[in-house]
Amino acid sequence: MEDRRESELKVFCSKNILTILGFSCIIAVIALLALGLTQNKALPENVKFGIVLDAGSSHTSLYIYRWPAEKENDTGVVTQIEECKLKGPGISSFAKKLNEINVYLTACMERARKVIPSIQHTETPVYLGATAGMRLLRMENKQMADKILAAVASSISKYPFDFQGARIISGQEEGAYGWITVNYLLGKFTQKLSWFNLKPSKDDTQETYGALDLGGASTQITFVPRNETTESPDNNLYFRLYGKNYNVYTHSFLCYGKDQALFQKLALGLQDIEIRGTGRFQQCQQSIIQLFNTSYCPYSSCSFNGVFLPPLQGQFGAFSAFYYVMEFLNFTSQETTSVEKLTEKLEEFCAQRWEEVEKNFGDVKEKYLSEYCFSGTYILALLLNGYHFTAESWKNIHFMNKVRSTSVGWTLGYMLNLTNKIPAEQPLSAPLPHSTYVFLMVLFSLILLAVIIAGIVVFHKPSYLWKDMV
Structure with a gap:
């Protein structure tokens, strides 16, 4: 009888101990889940x-x-x-x-x-x-x-x-900020690390791109020259972006945007009572070249009108009107274009009768359509005779409008430069310090492990428990 009571007491106690251990296990699991979810929840953007x-x-x-x-x-x-x-x-x-x-x-x-x-x-x-x-x-x-x-x-x-x-x-700012935009979008500023985060990737050593901007009233050329010493300090600007210093050459030619250049060209022909296009590309090109005075240069090298221009260096991104005109002429694809192909295209387009042009490009506004012959010829003359690109270096010019869904122009560069003046905020942090979080996770994990082991022992080997109690 006494043995029976003792056996019932052992079963009763074992059940109570298992119940306590079960609750302890649930509490430990809940604590771990709560701690993990709270600490690792997504922080507000x-x-x-x-x-x-x-x-x-x-x-x-x-x-x-x-x-x-x-x-x-x-x-x-x-x-x-x-x-x-x-x-x-x-x-x-x-x-x-x-x-x-x-x-x-x-x-x-x-x-x-x-x-x-x-x-x-x-x-x-x-x-x-x-x-x-x-x-x-x-x-x-x-x-x-x-x-x-x-x-x-x-x-x-x-x-x-x-x-x-x-x-x-200023024209300098417009050119320089356009240069910043081009290189930012092409990933030339931020350092890219290899997969094991130990050394910079090969892309980090690439040179920056130059920038060619053409608007209605002005055009800008900006790039990092090979030689940091300059003969014209007014054409130099300094930037600090992403922890690096940059010394760039830039110049803006006022009245040499495509619209103002057209006005200049028409003004030269005011002795005519009526101005009428002839469709003769070669004649038009020779007339436009007269807009660029290359007879005088007080420096070792110039672009035109006596403006200093160091030797061209590297690849160039050409945007704004450069892109829009070349897009109309189908010269903005990734395939390398050439001066010869562009010249042939312009000769063919300019030679068409106006009625034929209207018929083929009826969806284009008449104002733009009537100017594409001049604009295309002007761009060719500006790049070759003004900036001194050659048939060989033409392949270094890349006509671009958007990169990674972002418009290429001076405004992004302007904003990037301005963000240097906007104080950085401290990153939003998790509720607990990392060390405290790790300590609590380890503590509750050990408690959970101990509870599970104790439960297994009580359930399968209750005699061990009673031997200790005797």
């Missing part, structure tokens, strides 16, 4: 936004950029998330209709209001940079240029963003 308006000579475009608040080597990793082209001409055309600027800006500014989270509106900087069109207007009528910028500033200031001002950027 910590990003910043910026807006840049490119007020060009023929139109204005608004670009929205974003970058992580925790910057890489003091420079934001910026990506374009929106592009909005304002309807209408460039802002220099509003000299006699300042009251229309509000309406002109409304659609794209409202678009920015919707794209950027409302909670971040007040901390999102907005910049407007006006280029060659406004440079020309300032030269002709500074008071009017100032009035236009004041009207633009007044309109943008009404929106809930952090407006940083509207100003006319």
